[in-house]
Amino acid sequence: MYYIGIDLGGTNVAAGIVNEKGEILAKTSAPTPKDGAEAVIDVMCSVSEKLLKDMKLSSLDIAGLGAGCPGIVDNNDGVIRHLSNLGMTGVNLRKELSERLGIKKISIENDANCAAMAEYKFYGNNSKSFIFITLGTGVGGGIILDSKVYSGFNGAGSEIGHLIIEGDGLECSCGCKGCWEQYASVTALCNFTKEAILKNPDSLMNKWVEENGEVNGRCAFDCAKKGDKAAKQVVDLYIKYIGVGITSIINVFQPQKIVIGGGISKEGDYLLNPLKEQVYSCKYNNYVEKCSLEIAKLFNDAGIIGAAFCAM
Amino acid sequence: MYYIGIDLGGTNVAAGIVNEKGEILAKTSAPTPKDGAEAVIDVMCSVSEKLLKDMKLSSLDIAGLGAGCPGIVDNNDGVIRHLSNLGMTGVNLRKELSERLGIKKISIENDANCAAMAEYKFYGNNSKSFIFITLGTGVGGGIILDSKVYSGFNGAGSEIGHLIIEGDGLECSCGCKGCWEQYASVTALCNFTKEAILKNPDSLMNKWVEENGEVNGRCAFDCAKKGDKAAKQVVDLYIKYIGVGITSIINVFQPQKIVIGGGISKEGDYLLNPLKEQVYSCKYNNYVEKCSLEIAKLFNDAGIIGAAFCAM
Numbered sequence: 001m002y003y004i005g006i007d008l009g010g011t012n013v014a015a016g017i018v019n020e021k022g023e024i025l026a027k028t029s030a031p032t033p034k035d036g037a038e039a040v041i042d043v044m045c046s047v048s049e050k051l052l053k054d055m056k057l058s059s060l061d062i063a064g065l066g067a068g069c070p071g072i073v074d075n076n077d078g079v080i081r082h083l084s085n086l087g088m089t090g091v092n093l094r095k096e097l098s099e100r101l102g103i104k105k106i107s108i109e110n111d112a113n114c115a116a117m118a119e120y121k122f123y124g125n126n127s128k129s130f131i132f133i134t135l136g137t138g139v140g141g142g143i144i145l146d147s148k149v150y151s152g153f154n155g156a157g158s159e160i161g162h163l164i165i166e167g168d169g170l171e172c173s174c175g176c177k178g179c180w181e182q183y184a185s186v187t188a189l190c191n192f193t194k195e196a197i198l199k200n201p202d203s204l205m206n207k208w209v210e211e212n213g214e215v216n217g218r219c220a221f222d223c224a225k226k227g228d229k230a231a232k233q234v235v236d237l238y239i240k241y242i243g244v245g246i247t248s249i250i251n252v253f254q255p256q257k258i259v260i261g262g263g264i265s266k267e268g269d270y271l272l273n274p275l276k277e278q279v280y281s282c283k284y285n286n287y288v289e290k291c292s293l294e295i296a297k298l299f300n301d302a303g304i305i306g307a308a309f310c311a312m
Numbered sequence: 313m314y315y316i317g318i319d320l321g322g323t324n325v326a327a328g329i330v331n332e333k334g335e336i337l338a339k340t341s342a343p344t345p346k347d348g349a350e351a352v353i354d355v356m357c358s359v360s361e362k363l364l365k366d367m368k369l370s371s372l373d374i375a376g377l378g379a380g381c382p383g384i385v386d387n388n389d390g391v392i393r394h395l396s397n398l399g400m401t402g403v404n405l406r407k408e409l410s411e412r413l414g415i416k417k418i419s420i421e422n423d424a425n426c427a428a429m430a431e432y433k434f435y436g437n438n439s440k441s442f443i444f445i446t447l448g449t450g451v452g453g454g455i456i457l458d459s460k461v462y463s464g465f466n467g468a469g470s471e472i473g474h475l476i477i478e479g480d481g482l483e484c485s486c487g488c489k490g491c492w493e494q495y496a497s498v499t500a501l502c503n504f505t506k507e508a509i510l511k512n513p514d515s516l517m518n519k520w521v522e523e524n525g526e527v528n529g530r531c532a533f534d535c536a537k538k539g540d541k542a543a544k545q546v547v548d549l550y551i552k553y554i555g556v557g558i559t560s561i562i563n564v565f566q567p568q569k570i571v572i573g574g575g576i577s578k579e580g581d582y583l584l585n586p587l588k589e590q591v592y593s594c595k596y597n598n599y600v601e602k603c604s605l606e607i608a609k610l611f612n613d614a615g616i617i618g619a620a621f622c623a624m
Contacts (some may be wrong), residue, residue, distance in 0.1 A: 082599035152566025162563035251474035254464025286392035288466035
């Protein structure tokens with residue numbers, strides 16, 4: 001059986017032909033147009049048609065197509081509820097793709113849900129409940145319950161970056177204050193790093209920035225590992241904030257497995273070990289089997305594979 | 313079909329014979345013993361046997377028995393993971409009740425989950441996702457997804473009172489800081505009220521306490537409604553804290569319906585209207601059908617009825 005997985009990103013539309021094992025058999029991509037929904041749908045169709053041609057397949061050979069999109073999407077009716085920066089708000093993407101490509105089974109999911117599904121299928125060990133957290137420019141998440149994406153009755157759920165962790169905290173783009181995203185994203189880490197650099201002119205982080213051009217998510221981690229005290233403080237604070245959100249998630253979901261992805265997850269055990277210590281210290285974990293906390297294993301292709309899995 | 317529902321509380325063991333519509337046909341209760349698991353199980357059995365006798369039934373007439381217990385319980389194996397104040401930690405309550413009463417189908421659930429199930433069955437309108445929040449001495453919750461209790465892979469989930477809403481906030485009994493329960497429970501409201509009374513000797517709240525004997529959850533609400541400024545500030549702050557937690561719950565779950573129960577819910581629209589204003593201001597709600605926010609309708613018997621529903 002062949003499936004198409006499309007990962008609609010802000011920069012590129014990546015797509016692949018995927019088999020039922022989640023193996024990518026062919027892959028292509030094209031820049032994401034910035035001039036409205038029709039142009040984006042054109043590209044989604046053209047990459048799909050290119051893949052069919054490359055593999056000498058027709059749309060009749062495709063058992064299902066999955067599209068992972070940023071923003072709020074509702075797989076109940078296939079409509080994109082909010083994706084304003086690509087001009088896609090209100091578009092019935094399922095209908096458009098189905099009519100244009102002649103493929104009946106089309107799944108439209110949030111991109112973090114797709115990544116979650118890919119991690120789940122490969123490394124989830126059939127967990128009854130599985131949560132994927134991505135720490136990137138923002139904080140996103142995907143919730144898989146009983147092998148299915150959970151995204152609420154209206155498709156807008158699993159916005160775990162908008163758990164409020166500081167009631168009167170930093171302003172968030174969602175209109176609330178103190179959302180987890182404002183403390184646990186790479187953007188937040190960079191802000192904490194910049195503040196610490198200004199306050200600590202002797203910190204190794206200053207030299208690091210001179211050598212590397214600009215502050216990014218690695219700066220504080222790299223310097224902390226070299227023993228820099230100010231950098232260690234930044235990393236400790238950042239990890240503490242991550243842990244606060246994960247503790248909330250565990251207390252509410254007690255998922256069998258939580259997997260952390262996104263750029264910061266490359267820090268591996270340096271991130272994971274203090275996080276485990278923090279989140280397992282909540283006493284509820286003393287009485288029950290503990291939720292397993294792990295680093296994500298799939299990276300670049302998770303979007304394509306997960307989108308295809310969602311269509312299976 | 314007849315079911316038995318048992319509501320194991322800290323003060324009383326209440327039980328009823330319930331039909332498949334959730335109607336209570338007979339009801340009884342007895343004080344909860346404080347001298348260990350065996351005594352508690354004895355009482356759970358004796359109230360059940362009394363009901364059978366009253367209704368002229370035998371255990372063979374009972375299609376299922378549900379027991380709602382405080383603490384952490386795991387309906388997967390029927391074991392109470394943590395209920396130390398009744399000496400029940402580690403007890404396989406399903407096995408004990410089944411052997412003693414000769415009833416095969418026995419459901420063991422957390423009491424908040426039972427209350428959630430009762431509200432859901434009567435007023436949930438078959439919502440795909442339904443969350444019950446109880447604002448009492450603590451803050452508890454029950455999550456119903458696809459008509460079933462969701463409590464995580466280990467039975468310890470839906471502890472929504474332990475969503476962390478202030479990362480470095482008030483100490484909680486769970487070992488963390490800033491749990492929602494420390495801000496949104498009636499206990500928290502009483503603490504805020506007491507602080508405000510000390511700071512505002514001219515507030516109506518002082519007179520209210522003189523007349524009513526002690527601070528309780530009604531003091532600030534009653535005085536705020538009479539125009540007392542300090543009381544209004546307490547109520548506004550308290551409702552804000554409730555809203556912070558509900559906003560997090562909506563962003564993660566987007567449940568079709570949230571129902572607020574517990575003593576404070578009797579404030580009705582005075583509580584509900586400002587809460588709605590606050591939680592719907594998060595911009596995600598602008599693009600999708602909004603989660604409905606309501607006041608619970610069942611009170612005293614929800615525990616018995618819900619426990620019975622969990623066994624159906």
